[in-house]
Amino acid sequence: MAKKVWVERNKDGSWDAFGDDGAHIKFGHGQGLFDPGDLMKLALAGCAALSSQVAVESTLGEGKGATISVDGTYDDELKGFASFKEQIELDASSAGLHNEDVEKFKERVQKHIERSCMVMHTYEHATPVSEEITVKQ
Known part of the structure; x- marks a missing residue:
């Protein structure tokens, strides 16, 4: 539930x-x-963080994580965000990764996010919202 x-x-x-x-x-x-727009961006960043955590910790060690920032392009005509840009920073300086390991690590993190981030999946598709208003008397 x-x-x-x-x-x-x-x-x-x-x-x-x-x-x-x-x-x-x-x-x-x-x-x-x-504000609500910030919360939308935080939902996207938080979802990417949680979705990538297993891949990050298996490569960098337990307790390690990404620093994820999200910026959005607001469209006045749409009265909403037209796009989001997510920046994922991974500090692997102490892991001793070679160039090919870095590329594999990036791909693995990306696959985890693409597979598991329901916020990203929701934002990528039009999502209907229904509304019901109740007034107590």
């Missing part, structure tokens, strides 16, 4: 997002807060 998530407004104008398993983040508009 999928995790239930919801958001609630705070008195200061920020929002809290919750998961039924205890997960929590704060977001909104303003200094020190992730």
